């Protein structure tokens with residue numbers, strides 16, 4: 595027997611646990627993003643939804659660059675921190691290992707096993723919606739060697755958060 599659930603309290607689950615990192619004017623930042631999905635096969639594109647009040651929003655809107663980092667369970671503390679504290683108040687990446695992107699001018703979180711370097715192609719903000727949806731071309735994908743087979747990411751081997 596089914597009953598109505600409250601629409602405003604209902605989301606499609608499970609949502610992915612991603613961390614989006616960005617850079618503007620030499621300042622690095624990252625936030626947790628659950629509104630994330632694949633958006634195109636060829637070329638490969640992804641979508642991330644960012645609320646305009648986030649500190650990261652202007653960075654991504656103005657530069658059109660970001661990295662989607664996929665954390666493992668061993669990154670839970672950092673994930674919670676990046677998803678609750680704002681870059682307005684703290685240098686959130688001060689104690690987190692990063693390297694520069696190869697293609698995109700944004701930091702890669704090296705302790706996350708998979709990272710997608712992305713360039714924004716377009717974005718849409720539904721008039722009454724909460725998030726601006728950024729659709730971005732995947733420029734390069736990094737993966738820890740142990741999770742790769744013939745260049746293909748072996749997702750089932752990663753202890754995803």
Ligand SMILES: Cc1cc2nc3c(=O)[nH]c(=O)nc-3n(C[C@H](O)[C@H](O)[C@H](O)COP(=O)(O)O)c2cc1C
Nearest residue numbers: 625626627628629644645649650677678679680681
């Ligand atoms: C599980 C989880 C999922 C989240 N998903 C999103 C999201 O999809 N979009 C978004 O803008 N914020 C999302 N947030 C909130 C931001 O990560 C959070 O407000 C963060 O502190 C913003 O950082 P910033 O101000 O440095 O950009 C999520 C937080 C958590 C804990």
